[in-house]
Amino acid sequence: MASSKSRVTAFALVGAAGFIAPRHLKAIKEVGGSLVAAVDPNDSVGIIDSYFPEADFFTEVERFDRHLDKLRREDRPIDFVSICSPNYLHDAHIRMALRNGAHAICEKPIVLNPWNADALSEIESESDRRVFTILQLRHHPAIIALREMYAGVRDRKIDVDVTYITSRGKWYHRSWKGNIEKSGGVATNIGVHFFDMLGWIFGGLKSSVVHRRQEDCAAGVLELERARVRWFLSVNSEHLPDAQRERGQRTYRSITVEGREIEFSEGFGDLHTVSYQEILSGRGYGLRDAKPSIEMVQVIREAPLAPLTGEYHPMCRLVEAVRR
Numbered sequence: 167m168a169s170s171k172s173r174v175t176a177f178a179l180v181g182a183a184g185f186i187a188p189r190h191l192k193a194i195k196e197v198g199g200s201l202v203a204a205v206d207p208n209d210s211v212g213i214i215d216s217y218f219p220e221a222d223f224f225t226e227v228e229r230f231d232r233h234l235d236k237l238r239r240e241d242r243p244i245d246f247v248s249i250c251s252p253n254y255l256h257d258a259h260i261r262m263a264l265r266n267g268a269h270a271i272c273e274k275p276i277v278l279n280p281w282n283a284d285a286l287s288e289i290e291s292e293s294d295r296r297v298f299t300i301l302q303l304r305h306h307p308a309i310i311a312l313r314e315m316y317a318g319v320r321d322r323k324i325d326v327d328v329t330y331i332t333s334r335g336k337w338y339h340r341s342w343k344g345n346i347e348k349s350g351g352v353a354t355n356i357g358v359h360f361f362d363m364l365g366w367i368f369g370g371l372k373s374s375v376v377h378r379r380q381e382d383c384a385a386g387v388l389e390l391e392r393a394r395v396r397w398f399l400s401v402n403s404e405h406l407p408d409a410q411r412e413r414g415q416r417t418y419r420s421i422t423v424e425g426r427e428i429e430f431s432e433g434f435g436d437l438h439t440v441s442y443q444e445i446l447s448g449r450g451y452g453l454r455d456a457k458p459s460i461e462m463v464q465v466i467r468e469a470p471l472a473p474l475t476g477e478y479h480p481m482c483r484l485v486e487a488v489r490r
Contacts, residue, residue: 175199175446176243178234178268180259181250182223183208186273190248191217193442202237202244205230227262234266244268246445253355254348257282260297264289270297271445275358276456278350279464283457290453298450302437303363305444308430312423313367316392324368324393326423328360329481333403333416339381346381346467353384354463357399361388362459368393371462376469377478378485385479386466398481405484 177194181187182204191213194201201218204211207225214221224230234244247263249256249272257277263270276299277283290297303309316324334343342348349355365371369391378385383400403416410418421428444450474482 176202176245178202178230178244178247178263179204179221179250180206180227180230180247180262181252182206182211182214184250187250188213189438190250190271190273193439194218194248196439197442197446199246199442203230203233227259231262231266234262234268238267246271249273252342252348253278253350254342257286260286261289264293264295264297267293267295269295269445271442271450272297272299274299274301274362274456275350275354275460275463276453277460278354280457280461283453283460287453296450297453298445299452299456300438300441301359301362301366301451301455302441303359304366304451305437305440306430308428309363309367312428316367316423319392323389324424326364326368326393326395326421327479328364328395328397329418329420329479330356330360330398331400331402331405331410331418332356333406334401338401344381350463351379351384351467352382352399352401353379353466356401357384357397358459358463360397360399361462362456364388364390364393364395365458365462368395370458371465374462374465374469375472375477376466377472377474377482379466379469379471380485383485384466385482385485386469386472387477387479388462394477396477396479398479400481400485405481 177199179190179201183206195217201221203222204214205224205227209225211223222233237243244266245268247268247270249259249270251259253275256272260270260272286297338344343355372389372391374386374388376386382402383405385398388395406418
């Protein structure tokens with residue numbers, strides 16, 4: 167999808183010092199692209215030297231924006247702007263990409279609220295550029311197989327349990343990630359790709375109940391078109407199962423479908439590259455694809471908390487014990 171087949175696809179990167187940026191740098195390299203410019207207010211970006219040491223670098227987005235405009239006017243336009251900035255800035259940085267005549271490739275969540283996606287759709291329709299997002303679980307072989315397995319099930323609700331614990335230190339709550347106004351909270355920040363995966367496999371949201379919504383964890387029950395999902399998400403290491411703690415592991419990821427564990431721990435390393443390959447081939451996921459999961463997390467963020475009665479994720483009781 168490059169602007170010209172006679173030259174290397176040109177990329178720019180917003181958020182070069184972020185946690186996820188190296189995956190984008192690797193993907194750009196592996197699809198044969200060239201990083202022309204990058205920006206981040208933090209200048210700890212030595213990782214760029216491993217991939218594109220000749221890239222221009224800025225610590226001020228205003229100067230970066232001016233540079234992109236200059237390249238466009240000199241007939242050296244950027245084809246894609248990859249966006250790895252804090253969640254609350256995605257909307258503004260997507261607009262900057264489109265304004266400079268580039269397609270946007272934005273990390274999830276593409277925006278924090280559904281109406282932001284609607285506004286971007288309007289801007290996108292006024293240009294000949296696209297807004298893409300990274301929904302890498304849709305490219306995972308185990309998840310694709312799961313979707314195919316249950317595609318024809320219409321006569322019952324499938325019982326699903328999702329548990330994801332990714333331990334974070336004290337820094338997390340001091341950073342933008344710990345600020346719900348900037349990150350959207352735990353369910354958005356670490357869970358949106360799981361909610362996207364669930365909707366992609368089992369259909370749209372019918373109802374949602376939230377039992378826990380704290381700075382370090384969230385839990386609830388989703389009813390989708392073809393599934394009932396109990397979910398638990400946490401950044402607190404005290405919520406890890408004993409077996410993981412004894413082995414010194416700081417992450418626990420589990421999905422069970424009708425009592426059967428779905429193994430998908432491996433195979434994550436190259437999924438950003440696959441996502442970039444799909445985008446460059448014209449098959450990338452865009453705003454319409456991302457919006458259902460954005461709607462899910464917005465509902466979760468604003469829902470009143472429900473008591474622990476009826477169906478709820480069993481980890482909710484552990485959270486109570488840890489708090490005591």
